[in-house]
Amino acid sequence: MTPHGRVEPAQADHPARQPRIVAEKVNAYFGTTQALYDVSLTMLDRSVTAIIGPSGCGKSTFLRSINRMHEIVPGSRMTGRILLDGEDIHAMDAVLVRKRIGMVFQKPNPFPTMSIRDNVSAGLTFGGVRNRTVVAEIVEKSLRQAALWDEVKDSLDNSGVSLSGGQQQRLCIARALAVSPEVLLMDEPASALDPISTAKIEELIYELKRTYTIVIVTHNMQQAARVSDQTAFFYMGRLVEFDDTKKIFTAPAKKQTEDYVTGRFG
Amino acid sequence: MKPTIRFRYRKFKSVLLYALCGLSALLAVVPLVLIFYHTLSLGLSAINLDFFIELPKPVGETGGGLANAIVGTLILVGLGSLVSLPVGLMAGMYLSEHGNNPFGATVRFLTDVLNGVPSIVTGVVAYTLVVIPMKHFSAYAGGVALGILMIPTITRTTEEMLRIVPQSLREAALALGIPRWKTTFRIVLTTASGGVITGILLAVARAAGETAPLLFTALNNRFWQTDLSQPMASLTVFIYNYGVSPFSDWIAQAWAGALVLMTMILVLSMAVRIATRSRFGRGT
Ligand SMILES: Nc1ncnc2c1ncn2[C@@H]1O[C@H](COP(=O)(O)OP(=O)(O)OP(=O)(O)O)[C@@H](O)[C@H]1O
Ligand SMILES: [Mg+2]
Numbered sequence: 001m002t003p004h005g006r007v008e009p010a011q012a013d014h015p016a017r018q019p020r021i022v023a024e025k026v027n028a029y030f031g032t033t034q035a036l037y038d039v040s041l042t043m044l045d046r047s048v049t050a051i052i053g054p055s056g057c058g059k060s061t062f063l064r065s066i067n068r069m070h071e072i073v074p075g076s077r078m079t080g081r082i083l084l085d086g087e088d089i090h091a092m093d094a095v096l097v098r099k100r101i102g103m104v105f106q107k108p109n110p111f112p113t114m115s116i117r118d119n120v121s122a123g124l125t126f127g128g129v130r131n132r133t134v135v136a137e138i139v140e141k142s143l144r145q146a147a148l149w150d151e152v153k154d155s156l157d158n159s160g161v162s163l164s165g166g167q168q169q170r171l172c173i174a175r176a177l178a179v180s181p182e183v184l185l186m187d188e189p190a191s192a193l194d195p196i197s198t199a200k201i202e203e204l205i206y207e208l209k210r211t212y213t214i215v216i217v218t219h220n221m222q223q224a225a226r227v228s229d230q231t232a233f234f235y236m237g238r239l240v241e242f243d244d245t246k247k248i249f250t251a252p253a254k255k256q257t258e259d260y261v262t263g264r265f266g
Numbered sequence: 267m268k269p270t271i272r273f274r275y276r277k278f279k280s281v282l283l284y285a286l287c288g289l290s291a292l293l294a295v296v297p298l299v300l301i302f303y304h305t306l307s308l309g310l311s312a313i314n315l316d317f318f319i320e321l322p323k324p325v326g327e328t329g330g331g332l333a334n335a336i337v338g339t340l341i342l343v344g345l346g347s348l349v350s351l352p353v354g355l356m357a358g359m360y361l362s363e364h365g366n367n368p369f370g371a372t373v374r375f376l377t378d379v380l381n382g383v384p385s386i387v388t389g390v391v392a393y394t395l396v397v398i399p400m401k402h403f404s405a406y407a408g409g410v411a412l413g414i415l416m417i418p419t420i421t422r423t424t425e426e427m428l429r430i431v432p433q434s435l436r437e438a439a440l441a442l443g444i445p446r447w448k449t450t451f452r453i454v455l456t457t458a459s460g461g462v463i464t465g466i467l468l469a470v471a472r473a474a475g476e477t478a479p480l481l482f483t484a485l486n487n488r489f490w491q492t493d494l495s496q497p498m499a500s501l502t503v504f505i506y507n508y509g510v511s512p513f514s515d516w517i518a519q520a521w522a523g524a525l526v527l528m529t530m531i532l533v534l535s536m537a538v539r540i541a542t543r544s545r546f547g548r549g550t
Contacts, residue, residue, distance in 0.1 A: 067441060069437060069440065069441055072436075072437070072440060074366060095443050095444075095445050096443070098440060098441055098442065098443040099442075099443030100443075102441070102442070103441040105434065105437065105438065105441070107434060109432070109434040109435060109437065109438040110438075111435060111438065111439075111453060111457070112435075112457060113456050113457050113459075122439070122442060122444070123442035123443060123444065126439075126442070126444045126448055126452060127442075127443065127444070172438070175438075175442065176441075176442070179442055179443060
């Protein structure tokens with residue numbers, strides 16, 4: 001495992017990263033309240049984009065519009081375009097979009113009627129993968145990646161909700177990884193975790209970056225600085241600043257960004 | 267010492283309320299115990315092996331049993347479930363998952379109205395729909411009548427139980443790329459299965475205890491009948507006929523029939539609960 005914090009060398013390895021997800025003038029609404037205003041953001045292939053900003057600024061809403069989860073909220077609406085590899089996600093089948101863009105939610109949400117094993121394999125078995133050995137291998141691999149395997153390997157048949165909050169969150173990470181998406185959206189994946197599991201998750205993000213495109217929402221500035229290549233600062237539904245993580249944390253262009261990352265407000 | 271008095275008063279109120287709740291809970295089960303005790307004491311004497319394996323004897327002869335009525339009730343309720351389960355479950359799923367529109371509101375309202383329709387009216391409807399075209403009474407007609415009775419209960423409890431399932435579980439499933447219908451059937455319905463099954467059992471129990479809708483439809487039959495297009499015996503209609511008869515052995519058999527019916531529902535409820543109990547000792 002590579003120690004986290006080594007952002008620059010990894011970037012240097014891939015000088016010409018392609019845009020993977022492009023958001024163009026995204027406006028999102030819940031009924032009549034608007035949560036996002038003209039957000040345009042480009043997330044690069046095999047990189048980690050962090051989204052930071054005070055509570056209620058629209059981070060989750062933005063993340064959820066990338067895999068078309070925003071639209072399932074009754075009364076919600078969105079305008080603008082989001083492109084995945086150049087293709088408008090609203091022109092694609094929502095199920096396919098979500099298969100390619102996995103998500104870890106802000107609150108852990110394991111399936112309560114399923115065992116730990118079935119929780120992890122749910123996406124596979126419901127997607128038609130029947131081969132038991134294949135499923136078992138993927139379950140183990142995903143749980144290892146999510147740094148949960150050692151804790152649950154002897155109790156895979158126990159209920160998923162019998163785990164602690166932090167373990168449940170890692171279970172949800174494993175569940176999202178099991179279907180091997182191309183993009184992974186993580187909404188504060190480490191907010192309920194202890195420092196050791198947090199470090200493991202950060203290592204995981206570092207590992208995954210080699211193949212996946214990752215977008216992570218976090219309230220933890222150090223975490224954003226450690227794991228991400230680029231950082232977007234949101235404030236009241238607007239994208240205030242978007243740049244290389246190093247720049248955002250050392251020499252932000254906007255006063256608002258500087259105040260936020262130095263902890264003067266938010 | 268004012269605080270102490272106030273504290274004592276609060277404590278007294280709390281105990282009083284607790285006692286009242288306990289008393290009410292007791293009162294709620296008293297009728298059930300009384301009914302069961304009464305049925306048991308009057309019906310047990312007529313229960314013997316013959317009751318379960320013999321046909322009713324002609325007027326004037328003693329003995330015999332209600333085997334055909336026991337089987338008839340099972341068949342009629344089975345037919346009713348066959349009609350109402352798919353319709354009720356799927357209507358409930360529609361109302362919960364996609365029913366936040368004028369059409370859903372209308373269906374919900376009409377289902378509640380249907381729930382309030384007296385069961386004898388349902389019998390007349392089934393009479394018009396099935397008995398008149400077929401030109402004779404039949405088990406099919408009885409099944410349709412019971413099915414119509416069961417639909418609203420199943421629909422509304424299914425809807426209510428699915429609504430309790432947290433939205434975050436639907437989101438978790440959808441975000442994995444599981445299609446909407448699979449999410450509803452395999453995640454939402456499974457999570458709510460305990461409550462949904464309770465609703466189904468309520469509907470089954472109610473249907474098994476109905477007499478009025480069967481009088482116009484399945485009628486009755488003193489003989490073995492497994493042809494569903496023919497009139498069919500049922501425990502409730504036999505209880506009704508025997509209960510109002512002047513013969514003391516028939517009246518005893520009516521009580522026995524009631525006892526058997528209650529026990530059947532009890533056993534069914536317990537069996538279903540055990541069979542569908544969640545692997546993790548929760549649910550149901
Ligand atoms: N389901 C909803 N219905 C109505 N308004 C909503 C809903 N979800 C979010 N909002 C509103 O949209 C805005 C953005 O919310 P969002 O959840 O995206 O914030 P966030 O940046 O993720 O905050 P946090 O850091 O607290 O998670 C908020 O003002 C919130 O009140
Ligand atoms: Mg959020």
